[in-house]
Amino acid sequence: MASYIIRRLIGAVVVLFGISIITFIIAYAAPGDPARLIVGAKAPQSVVDAVRHNLGLDQPLPIQYIHYVGRLLQGNLGFSYHNNLPVTELLGQRLGNTVQLALGGWIVELILGIPLGIFGALYHRRIADYILSFLSLVGISMPVFVFGMWLIQNVAHGLGILPLGGAGGISHLILPSITLGVTGMAFYQRLMKSSMVEVMGQDYIRTARAFGVPPRRVITHHAMRNGLLPAVTYAGMDIAQLFGGVVLTETVFNYPGIGQLAWQSIENLDFPVIMATVLLAAVFVVVANFVVDIVYSVIDPRISLS
Amino acid sequence: MSGAPLLDISDLRISFKSDTGYMNAVAGVSLSLRPGETVGLVGESGCGKSVTSLSIMRLLPKTAKIEGSIRFEGKDLLGLKESEVRKYRGNDISMIFQEPMSALNPVLRIEDQISEPLRMHRKMSKREMHDRVVELLRSVGIPRPEQIAKEYPHQLSGGMRQRVMIAMAMACEPKLLIADEPTTALDVTVQAQILDLLRQLQAKNNMALLLITHDLGVVAEMCERVIVMYAGKVVEEGDVRSVFRNPQHPYTVGLLNSIPKLTGERERLTPIKGNVPSLANMPVGCRFAPRCPFAKEICRTEHPPLTKVAAGSRVSCWLAEEAVAQ
Numbered sequence A: 001m002a003s004y005i006i007r008r009l010i011g012a013v014v015v016l017f018g019i020s021i022i023t024f025i026i027a028y029a030a031p032g033d034p035a036r037l038i039v040g041a042k043a044p045q046s047v048v049d050a051v052r053h054n055l056g057l058d059q060p061l062p063i064q065y066i067h068y069v070g071r072l073l074q075g076n077l078g079f080s081y082h083n084n085l086p087v088t089e090l091l092g093q094r095l096g097n098t099v100q101l102a103l104g105g106w107i108v109e110l111i112l113g114i115p116l117g118i119f120g121a122l123y124h125r126r127i128a129d130y131i132l133s134f135l136s137l138v139g140i141s142m143p144v145f146v147f148g149m150w151l152i153q154n155v156a157h158g159l160g161i162l163p164l165g166g167a168g169g170i171s172h173l174i175l176p177s178i179t180l181g182v183t184g185m186a187f188y189q190r191l192m193k194s195s196m197v198e199v200m201g202q203d204y205i206r207t208a209r210a211f212g213v214p215p216r217r218v219i220t221h222h223a224m225r226n227g228l229l230p231a232v233t234y235a236g237m238d239i240a241q242l243f244g245g246v247v248l249t250e251t252v253f254n255y256p257g258i259g260q261l262a263w264q265s266i267e268n269l270d271f272p273v274i275m276a277t278v279l280l281a282a283v284f285v286v287v288a289n290f291v292v293d294i295v296y297s298v299i300d301p302r303i304s305l306s
Numbered sequence B: 001m002s003g004a005p006l007l008d009i010s011d012l013r014i015s016f017k018s019d020t021g022y023m024n025a026v027a028g029v030s031l032s033l034r035p036g037e038t039v040g041l042v043g044e045s046g047c048g049k050s051v052t053s054l055s056i057m058r059l060l061p062k063t064a065k066i067e068g069s070i071r072f073e074g075k076d077l078l079g080l081k082e083s084e085v086r087k088y089r090g091n092d093i094s095m096i097f098q099e100p101m102s103a104l105n106p107v108l109r110i111e112d113q114i115s116e117p118l119r120m121h122r123k124m125s126k127r128e129m130h131d132r133v134v135e136l137l138r139s140v141g142i143p144r145p146e147q148i149a150k151e152y153p154h155q156l157s158g159g160m161r162q163r164v165m166i167a168m169a170m171a172c173e174p175k176l177l178i179a180d181e182p183t184t185a186l187d188v189t190v191q192a193q194i195l196d197l198l199r200q201l202q203a204k205n206n207m208a209l210l211l212i213t214h215d216l217g218v219v220a221e222m223c224e225r226v227i228v229m230y231a232g233k234v235v236e237e238g239d240v241r242s243v244f245r246n247p248q249h250p251y252t253v254g255l256l257n258s259i260p261k262l263t264g265e266r267e268r269l270t271p272i273k274g275n276v277p278s279l280a281n282m283p284v285g286c287r288f289a290p291r292c293p294f295a296k297e298i299c300r301t302e303h304p305p306l307t308k309v310a311a312g313s314r315v316s317c318w319l320a321e322e323a324v325a326q
Ligand SMILES: Nc1ncnc2c1ncn2[C@@H]1O[C@H](COP(=O)(O)OP(=O)(O)O)[C@@H](O)[C@H]1O
Pocket: B016, B025, B043, B044, B045, B046, B047, B048, B049, B050, B051, B052, B061, B063, B279
């Protein structure tokens, strides 16, 4: 177990290192001169050059990268000239909001996706299954902003019961979570359905039936844990999906989280912030996959972490 | 042949729904077991043994159409509601399967699986249930039962897993145990131990045993009566001694010739040439005719009835029919 954790940590460091190189190169290759962006279009060239020198932007690329990593290791994510704040502070203000929203969306995904998948498996190749499959296709292909806008228009504005946007308390979380969850749940539903169909055909399910276990208990006690395994694996990857969803959802609902910040930073070419959000997303994905492996080994006794 | 039968199957026909219509897998099988009796059901792979055995407790998938009658203690199981059949499953009738690995649930502890039939059919406290599980494990010859109860199937050997299956089957002291090739997946020494265990448990509980196998050697060792199936039909049945001494059907003769002899040098087996016909392509006459070295004209056009030809056995073969007529 200990050696497993150490191996995973080393793996995580390698992944994050790779991602830092990629974001760095993309930022470097992007159009626009950061020094010019900082001082403004009207400033004389001499000022631009001085700023560039101060920021170390006139040094060779590898040196710049080493400085960048050195700052990262000290917990310094850079400075957002656009917001006139250190990036860590910017992220810190918004991190809590985004974590709440991502969790909310994830819970909606699970609450809808898992039972609907099981339901689909029970009605495999029957009318109810075809209707569900169609709806899940609609869910998968529905863009976040279309569904989000629709909810704002018809629920928040139309019924006047929930806030139109912004953050602050549960009521602000409901519509964005539903938006994230509904557009993301279809994957869980499909995965759960196909894995349950497979599990229900296994010999040990026949054994359970042969010993008098009624259908409902066959599902809850004998099939579900086996059927959940692929969904657990997917949950790790889903964190990455959620991040994509979060960027759009936060923008649609004007929700002050990391996603909205990322969107604004892209619009403003605010590179230190863009790079920091990408790194943060990578950290989340790595951590989530680690948690998934542990959960997996708890559900499936055949897997041991060593 | 005295006393009311415990299980009485008559004219059982089973078909599976497919894209092109119904495929017939079992075509008019009749068999019966008296309390405490051991009957062997033999035949090559694919001849309908498992389908027949699964139909008894209505465990076939929904695509199966079952006709005929299956009476247990006089009650027709095919006429019962699903919830009523459930009261028999694992209670008065138990079943064990060929693959002890895949037949046990990989994510549930042994104890959890063995106590399932108790939970379904007996009112017991947790404590009583645990004690019963340990007692069952001990009775099937599992060492350290307290510890094994807490383990998972993948931690046990094949033979141990089959013992666990048997313990589960014995939980509610069934009157009938259906064992579908219980030793096929095991190696020879373990095979003998498991058969031994079955025999002991059977004698102790006066339990009837329907033993399904493709191995006539197992039948000779275990059974009082034998039923030989071929392509969904019974071709010969009778008490083991009569059938082994004086097999009537060429298929039975073929199966007997393919038993490995344990005496002397390892003799070459003479397996029956050819394959079991597919469900979609059943011969019109005797189903064995295409593989039968003695087949005549009538064998290819008309199916022979199952008739009594010698004391204690019945056979479905035109040749035997003629021999009797002469
Ligand atoms: N669920 C099913 N659907 C369709 N055909 C089946 C099904 N189960 C068994 N069969 C067919 O029925 C025939 C008898 O199978 P089975 O009873 O398993 O043979 P065995 O004597 O080896 O146990 C085979 O041809 C098999 O393909």
